[in-house]
Amino acid sequence: MASKRQIHVGSVPIGGGAPVAVQTMTKTETANLAATMDQILQVADAGADIVRVAVPREQDVEALKTIVQRSPIPVIADIHFNHTLAIKAIEAGAHCVRINPGNIGGPEKVAEVVKVATAHSTPMRVGVNSGSLPKHLRDLEFDDPVEALVTAAIETVELMERLDFTDFKVSMKSTSVPNTIASNRRLSERIPYPLHLGVTEAGTKWSGSLKSAVGLGTLLADGIGDTIRISLSTFHAEEEVKVAWEILKALKLREKGPVLIACPTCGRLQFDMDTVVAEVERRLQAYEDPIEVSVLGCAVNGIGEARHADFGITGAKDMGMIYSKGEPLKKVPTGQLVDELFKEIDRYYAAGRKVQRDEHEAAAARAWLAENEDSTAITPEKLAAMEAEAARQDEEADGVLASMLTGSGAAPLDEEASPVAGRRFTRG
Numbered sequence: 001m002a003s004k005r006q007i008h009v010g011s012v013p014i015g016g017g018a019p020v021a022v023q024t025m026t027k028t029e030t031a032n033l034a035a036t037m038d039q040i041l042q043v044a045d046a047g048a049d050i051v052r053v054a055v056p057r058e059q060d061v062e063a064l065k066t067i068v069q070r071s072p073i074p075v076i077a078d079i080h081f082n083h084t085l086a087i088k089a090i091e092a093g094a095h096c097v098r099i100n101p102g103n104i105g106g107p108e109k110v111a112e113v114v115k116v117a118t119a120h121s122t123p124m125r126v127g128v129n130s131g132s133l134p135k136h137l138r139d140l141e142f143d144d145p146v147e148a149l150v151t152a153a154i155e156t157v158e159l160m161e162r163l164d165f166t167d168f169k170v171s172m173k174s175t176s177v178p179n180t181i182a183s184n185r186r187l188s189e190r191i192p193y194p195l196h197l198g199v200t201e202a203g204t205k206w207s208g209s210l211k212s213a214v215g216l217g218t219l220l221a222d223g224i225g226d227t228i229r230i231s232l233s234t235f236h237a238e239e240e241v242k243v244a245w246e247i248l249k250a251l252k253l254r255e256k257g258p259v260l261i262a263c264p265t266c267g268r269l270q271f272d273m274d275t276v277v278a279e280v281e282r283r284l285q286a287y288e289d290p291i292e293v294s295v296l297g298c299a300v301n302g303i304g305e306a307r308h309a310d311f312g313i314t315g316a317k318d319m320g321m322i323y324s325k326g327e328p329l330k331k332v333p334t335g336q337l338v339d340e341l342f343k344e345i346d347r348y349y350a351a352g353r354k355v356q357r358d359e360h361e362a363a364a365a366r367a368w369l370a371e372n373e374d375s376t377a378i379t380p381e382k383l384a385a386m387e388a389e390a391a392r393q394d395e396e397a398d399g400v401l402a403s404m405l406t407g408s409g410a411a412p413l414d415e416e417a418s419p420v421a422g423r424r425f426t427r428g
């Protein structure tokens, strides 16, 4: 279930019904101010709400003082092992500090950090990691690794509460996707604090994105999780942000920029759709509005399958068509499809988000569509007509049977009693 409590990392609300916040972590040496700021600006540009920087040395704390002032988004200091650095990071102005109470040197050290965090009104992220659970949970970890992770997290929460500190979010990290899902489900039932979700050491851009999409997507679809970080083995932190956004957009949890729909292509394809899709995707990056644009490979199926798209193109060998909300706008030579698509999109915005349709061109496009229709293709329109016809035939058969049995034009029999009952059109 969604967290009840809310904290603020800088100006970004986390939990308590706030939009799921996207965060990432810089890959640079934090003390390298120029490189770190450069990466922060890139991730902010890609849509990160929050950024985390590693603070393993004194020189990183020094750089942090400048970073928190220059960063356009709130900065979390990531600390392991050294509670003094956590205290210094808070004093340097970090908008949040992340510590793992299990490796910071015991409850007394945690208490020292909490005291400074309270004085500065700095929130914290506290977490546990499947790779470093406390010794007393080792047996439980062997029997039930999920419960061991959850127990460690709850012990951390109880420690913070004993210290009278509730301005925190919680994370449980595991390299196992099933354990990430199961542990966060259990923990979300037991604590009211915001949850930070991530699959630790998820992998390369390809496998890590998929693991994260499955693990985090499952939880987010259940309403669990208040901020997410996608961990990918790439120096380009902005890639993590893009993947996070795709997950949130796919679940319709947040909107950001256009949504591109593209068919997988098949034997009906007659033009170079790979190049067209890549070019459409590249040009759409210049738009911020969440319009839906579809690129589909064949004319007849394409227009039906993407009738909800704000704009779309569908191609054939030499000619293609541009449409909006399933209605043709114009036909154009395939080589000009992308240029003409963006002309239509720009005309739409210039007219105050109104589709501009030239009836003459639309009629020509409709005629082209009719000429190129694949009579064997099952379009949504054909499907609806077939279903309606099947329903009509069922009704007729029920009526005839009822007349035969009762000798009158009685009402149709119920489905149980009728030998023709239950016959319905089914999609192949």
Ligand code: SF4
Residues within 6 Å of the ligand: 263, 264, 265, 266, 267, 268, 269, 296, 297, 298, 299, 301, 302
């Ligand atoms: S839209 Fe056309 S080309 Fe694309 S997958 Fe469907 S049938 Fe194939």
